[in-house]
Amino acid sequence: MPASRPLAPPDSDAEPRQRRARRKEARPGELLDAALQLFVEKGFAATRVEEVAARAGVSKGTLFLYFPSKEELFKAVVRENIAGRFPEWNEELAQFSGDSAELVRYCLHTWWERVGMTPASGITKLVMSEAGMFPEIAAFYQQEVIEPGHDLIRRILQRGMDRGEFRPLSLEYAVYSLIAPMIFLLMWKHSMAPCCPATEVIDPIGFIDNQVDLLLRGMLVPGPTA
């Protein structure tokens, strides 16, 4: 879940005077973006700080002006890219007025649009891949993303049950049932797809639609006209 900082700052500088200053402020962000890309592509160890700096258009030394070490850069990348959008999303959820099946469908599609298909989706892959080396980061991610995410989904499911739309569900497991296909899409996109041109291409929208159909059919209280 990317912060609202523009990922690619428009360099169409109306006022040429302050470009330098603006760039200076933009530095850390540009470095984080470059780092995100590279870490996702190649993993933590295989990414060289010099490459990150180069992709951000600065020198190696400059990177260390902003981040005291490669590890801290990594942590910053993760932290920066999971900046809580949950308040906003919780708000959206609270105001949703359609039926719960709609809500489920809306949620997964929205997640895809706002996270799954953006570069930010890479950080989940990143965190999972490097969790062993950065338990601290994994715990942080768990706390800041996974738990709020689970809560959000749990509320959706509860809403469905409360409104008599969903049959009684094991909240715990049902949450995973909704998350699993998203994780799957993510890993597919970031792991297999980029390196095996032979890999079958998954159409994410189609998959999500189909998956939601399947799951909802299992979750919904059977209507009189099944």
Place this chain on the structure above:
Amino acid sequence: MPASRPLAPPDSDAEPRQRRARRKEARPGELLDAALQLFVEKGFAATRVEEVAARAGVSKGTLFLYFPSKEELFKAVVRENIAGRFPEWNEELAQFSGDSAELVRYCLHTWWERVGMTPASGITKLVMSEAGMFPEIAAFYQQEVIEPGHDLIRRILQRGMDRGEFRPLSLEYAVYSLIAPMIFLLMWKHSMAPCCPATEVIDPIGFIDNQVDLLLRGMLVPGPTA
């Protein structure tokens, strides 16, 4: 999918004659096991060959007697652990006589018992994490594991449709629907769980049961007493 090679060779020196020779045969396996553990634990780059050797009870140099480089060791770990169990599984599938819902349930549980809960499950995590650095390995995995796996599941779904048990399904997407929860379990087990004691523990059996219920409800032709 680990070979049936015993993980810890019985050193019950019944015949004291050829201890050396016996060790020699066991070496590659011991090294591969040690490497599997460490690669899964720490990733490829962060694992030092000396550590692998030490865990296998030999010296650094010995490792290079059996594997010409760290990369080849990695490849061997992957190859060793996916040694085609598909023929055997395909056979089991062909001889299954129960209904297709049973078959689906049986399959996922069996996968968990034979792969998911064994150390070999780390391989998938490993391949996904390092795919960027080892496109060759990823392609190999794609060909040797993913495609046969998809085929197998596709046949199960087709069987269900042929026998009139499953409603018409998009084979493509339905395959992913069955795979996704397995991938999710795997990543959970190898990424979040080991480093965040705080993480909610997922009971895999429970999750699989629940997930199968949900999916089957969506896949089965609604019986007279839904």
Place this chain on the structure above:
Amino acid sequence: MPASRPLAPPDSDAEPRQRRARRKEARPGELLDAALQLFVEKGFAATRVEEVAARAGVSKGTLFLYFPSKEELFKAVVRENIAGRFPEWNEELAQFSGDSAELVRYCLHTWWERVGMTPASGITKLVMSEAGMFPEIAAFYQQEVIEPGHDLIRRILQRGMDRGEFRPLSLEYAVYSLIAPMIFLLMWKHSMAPCCPATEVIDPIGFIDNQVDLLLRGMLVPGPTA
């Protein structure tokens, strides 16, 4: 044939501004000099890059900033030290106006002064010693040094015959007759002399003089007063 680059860069810091920059330009040369010395002293394999770096007053890593590998360093040493001085020598030869006997004598003495007695003479010993391991280098040397050298000598001999000073000679063999003593001096200087204090010391000037006398006596058309 060493380039005219000063072997020990004058660190007489007149302008304290850009010591760093100046060093940077001097580095490759300092490293090449150090490498030349050590390679000649100990051979390629027995020379450690760290030692080369140390003798050049830098750390191991710095060496790799300028040369991508030990092999490339070696190649650079060879290239640096044979940087075509042949054009200049050919020019000298063309403008020589004395008789051909003088020219032969002048040539061999000049070779000694400009190559034989300089550290660059070690290069030939080096190339010959390591030719088996670096066929590429040997071929390069053959092309860039040996062939031009032979051409030069061949022209001298031809000049002598054209002017009626030398009797008809087999150009091919006569070239080797002039080269052989130089190679001999070189190998003596770099192989036997340095390690056997007992070895008889050859006075190169004396040897060259004597050798030229002997050869010229065989090559010259017998004058009326032999």
Place this chain on the structure above:
Amino acid sequence: MPASRPLAPPDSDAEPRQRRARRKEARPGELLDAALQLFVEKGFAATRVEEVAARAGVSKGTLFLYFPSKEELFKAVVRENIAGRFPEWNEELAQFSGDSAELVRYCLHTWWERVGMTPASGITKLVMSEAGMFPEIAAFYQQEVIEPGHDLIRRILQRGMDRGEFRPLSLEYAVYSLIAPMIFLLMWKHSMAPCCPATEVIDPIGFIDNQVDLLLRGMLVPGPTA
């Protein structure tokens, strides 16, 4: 100058019973031959003991049964191959009855036949190439080969002067004049020729003939019909 041990032991064993025993005795010799070849080809450092053992048809361990270390193997190779043939040669010289010009020609040709063109010629190349690392060996070689060789040549020259055939010569330098072309042939054969197919091929017999003509013309007392 190879010892009289046959370089390639004829395995056409008339009596098959003792082959094993005979081989056992032949071991050190076979190892030394293999080592000579490889050391000459690749130099000391680049030759692996395992390769030597393999070429001699034994295992690595066996080599260390006969030679306590690689360095000692090297020294043995040199020692073995310079076994004094000088007594024999000195004898030949003493009994030579022709004129001294003939003797010079005979000597150089004989040297080529008995040393230059045999594998043993490699050791001179070897000693010169590795002298820096084995000063002890170089000194030994100096003492056992170079000095006796110089003595022999010096005696020839003295004989020529004593018999009034040669003009007064600087013994010292004239010795080098005769040795230089031999050294040159040797280095050419072992260094440049094997790795540069492009290298001009020198016909050694032709070169020696030509060189002797040239030198003798310079050394001989001019006859009435110069």
Place this chain on the structure above:
DNA sequence: TATGAATGAGCCTTCATTCAT
């Protein structure tokens, strides 16, 4: 601030040497 030359700890890999069989 920004640079990039310099550093040196760290790791993979080789190979002479040992030793149990």
Place this chain on the structure above:
DNA sequence: CATGAATGAAGGCTCATTCAT
């Protein structure tokens, strides 16, 4: 005697990090 599996010291090379400019 012979073997070849095992060892571990040594050295090439990388790259995160520092610091003079």
